[in-house]
Amino acid sequence: MAFAAFASTDAVVTKPARRASTVALVMLLPGILYMLLFFLTPLISLVITSFQAELPGGDIGDYVPGLQWQNYVDSASEYLPHILRAFGYALVATVFALVISYPIAYFIGVKARRWPLLQSLMLTLVIAPFFISFLLRTLAWKQILSDESPVVLALKAVAILPADGHLTGTPFAVIFGLTYNFIPFMTLPLYTTLERLDIRFLEAGNDLYASPATTFLKVTVPLSMPGIISGTLLTFIPAAGDYINASRDFLGSSKTAMLGNAIEANFLTLQNYPVAAALSIILMAVILILVGVYVRRSGTEDLL
Amino acid sequence: MTALPLDTANQAGPDPAAGRRPRRRLSGLGLPIYVALALVFLLIPIGYTFVFSFNDSVKSNLAWRGFTLEKWLTVCNEPGLCEAFGNSILVGVVATVLATALGTAIAIALVRYRFRFRSSISLLLFLPMATPEVVLGAGLAAQFLALGTQKGIVTVILAHTMFCISFVVVTVKARVAGLDPALEEAGRDLYGSAAQVFWRITFPLLLPGILAAALLSFALSFDDFIITNFNAGSVDTFPKFIYIAAARGIPAEANVIASAVFILAIAIVVVSQVSRAARQKRLDRLS
Numbered sequence: 001m002a003f004a005a006f007a008s009t010d011a012v013v014t015k016p017a018r019r020a021s022t023v024a025l026v027m028l029l030p031g032i033l034y035m036l037l038f039f040l041t042p043l044i045s046l047v048i049t050s051f052q053a054e055l056p057g058g059d060i061g062d063y064v065p066g067l068q069w070q071n072y073v074d075s076a077s078e079y080l081p082h083i084l085r086a087f088g089y090a091l092v093a094t095v096f097a098l099v100i101s102y103p104i105a106y107f108i109g110v111k112a113r114r115w116p117l118l119q120s121l122m123l124t125l126v127i128a129p130f131f132i133s134f135l136l137r138t139l140a141w142k143q144i145l146s147d148e149s150p151v152v153l154a155l156k157a158v159a160i161l162p163a164d165g166h167l168t169g170t171p172f173a174v175i176f177g178l179t180y181n182f183i184p185f186m187t188l189p190l191y192t193t194l195e196r197l198d199i200r201f202l203e204a205g206n207d208l209y210a211s212p213a214t215t216f217l218k219v220t221v222p223l224s225m226p227g228i229i230s231g232t233l234l235t236f237i238p239a240a241g242d243y244i245n246a247s248r249d250f251l252g253s254s255k256t257a258m259l260g261n262a263i264e265a266n267f268l269t270l271q272n273y274p275v276a277a278a279l280s281i282i283l284m285a286v287i288l289i290l291v292g293v294y295v296r297r298s299g300t301e302d303l304l
Numbered sequence: 305m306t307a308l309p310l311d312t313a314n315q316a317g318p319d320p321a322a323g324r325r326p327r328r329r330l331s332g333l334g335l336p337i338y339v340a341l342a343l344v345f346l347l348i349p350i351g352y353t354f355v356f357s358f359n360d361s362v363k364s365n366l367a368w369r370g371f372t373l374e375k376w377l378t379v380c381n382e383p384g385l386c387e388a389f390g391n392s393i394l395v396g397v398v399a400t401v402l403a404t405a406l407g408t409a410i411a412i413a414l415v416r417y418r419f420r421f422r423s424s425i426s427l428l429l430f431l432p433m434a435t436p437e438v439v440l441g442a443g444l445a446a447q448f449l450a451l452g453t454q455k456g457i458v459t460v461i462l463a464h465t466m467f468c469i470s471f472v473v474v475t476v477k478a479r480v481a482g483l484d485p486a487l488e489e490a491g492r493d494l495y496g497s498a499a500q501v502f503w504r505i506t507f508p509l510l511l512p513g514i515l516a517a518a519l520l521s522f523a524l525s526f527d528d529f530i531i532t533n534f535n536a537g538s539v540d541t542f543p544k545f546i547y548i549a550a551a552r553g554i555p556a557e558a559n560v561i562a563s564a565v566f567i568l569a570i571a572i573v574v575v576s577q578v579s580r581a582a583r584q585k586r587l588d589r590l591s
Binding site: 021023024025027028030031032034035036038039040041042043045046048049100103104106107108111116117120122124125126127128129130131132133134135136137138139140141143144146180183184233237238240241242243244249250259260263264267268273276277280283284287288291 | 335336338339342343345346347348349350352353356366406407409410412413414416417419425428429431432434435436437438439440442443444445446447449450462463465466469470473523527529530533534542543546547550551554558559562563565566569570573574577581
């Protein structure tokens with residue numbers, strides 16, 4: 001979805017061959033069948049599962065087909081805090097990631113243009129976290145932010161953190177982890193749009209006596225909107241569904257559990273498949289609605 | 305980049321302003337310093353993981369107990385670790401090959417041909433990227449459950465191939481769209497058969513894009529945990545091994561594997577960038 005922004009940018013307009021439809025069919029059919037079988041029908045089975053009823057007198061994990069709308073009501077009310085945390089944490093982490101990433105992307109894409117080698121070096125450093133296991137880098141932060149770590153001791157020494165305070169297991173740590181893990185997803189699309197930004201527009205702003213701040217807000221930001229949209233979507237969507245950062249063994253605690261944690265626990269541990277399925281559908285529906293409204297509001301429907 | 309005048313304008317830009325307002329120069333340092341600090345921040349967990357791969361730890365790898373090379377030399381002594389790593393490689397390779405083949409064919413067809421349901425097909429391919437992984441994982445698991453499929457390495461490969469296809473299509477599509485059709489026409493004008501034109505012209509021109517897509521697929525597959533966790537059953541991959549170990553403490557051997565993979569990945573990136581720069585230089589010299 002968001003990736004279409006990159007894909008469609010430098011399209012050379014080609015006159016498509018009208019016939020040769022059998023060739024197209026042969027090329028498309030295997031992959032499309034694969035996606036129908038392993039993407040679309042799983043979503044449908046998720047919907048079916050979400051309506052299942054408990055088998056009377058059955059074992060744990062035994063369900064029969066049904067039309068239990070009640071599953072949605074029950075799971076939404078039982079897991080309302082998880083739902084709110086998922087979208088709240090994801091939203092805050094997305095804003096943080098945007099604020100942290102924008103100057104990085106601006107520097108690499110605009111200021112460093114004269115030094116292509118420096119540009120590619122910095123880009124490599126931005127994506128470097130991708131190359132070390134997602135789980136291990138999150139665990140590294142858990143250790144760095146743990147109670148006896150120098151970071152926490154220093155914060156306590158200057159009384160930013162109370163003597164009995166923790167960092168790990170708090171919403172702060174979860175949002176911190178989400179922000180950290182998704183900064184590359186934010187920086188790369190911002191960089192791709194800023195890299196193409198025509199400097200002359202900024203100079204025009206300057207020539208017209210706009211202050212640097214006005215030029216930034218009225219020229220740079222609007223011109224980099226496609227990157228901002230792609231970056232925020234690429235951060236928000238995976239962050240809202242994440243259950244690693246918020247997990248008790250990583251940066252969270254039972255008080256920070258997100259929707260993803262509830263889905264995982266219900267599916268894999270409690271074998272309460274209908275609730276897990278209903279929560280998954282809720283997650284997906286809310287994301288699609290939010291993304292739809294967001295994209296329409298920012299006037300960039302053509303990105304999709 | 306097309307803009308020679310743009311570059312000179314860029315160079316001339318800050319200087320007169322700095323002349324007018326001398327303080328500008330000092331504040332101009334703010335951004336580079338911030339960026340340097342931000343990049344260091346991004347690298348902290350990598351450094352931590354690397355350093356603790358040399359820790360002379362006994363059970364848990366939390367406190368620093370002294371430097372040792374032992375964990376690097378005896379990685380596979382940690383029970384289950386190398387098996388999980390091997391599974392990750394196997395899944396990554398098979399899923400990458402499948403996804404690259406299926407996705408490349410789709411990408412070419414999407415750009416080159418017009419047909420019915422084109423926009424629904426595009427939607428079907430983009431939607432997985434807009435779907436949270438936990439939904440993809442739970443959906444597949446629900447389907448395998450309904451079909452009574454035994455979860456294992458095959459179901460993991462099926463799942464990984466699915467989400468890799470979308471990324472392959474996007475990556476290769478951009479490359480196909482940038483391809484000049486005149487090159488293929490020239491091939492046909494010279495009586496090349498359809499197969500010859502494809503294998504001698506189209507495929508070599510698309511190859512960088514296909515390779516990039518394959519590397520991306522492998523990286524995504526290798527590091528995936530969320531979808532794997534729902535569909536692996538009792539089979540461990542490297543991320544799943546870490547997830548399970550996280551409850552009782554990660555062995556330093558896991559850091560060894562992660563660090564080695566990191567070094568290899570960075571080496572691939574550097575080599576590909578250097579070779580691209582060299583190719584660019586050759587092209588510049590030609591024109």
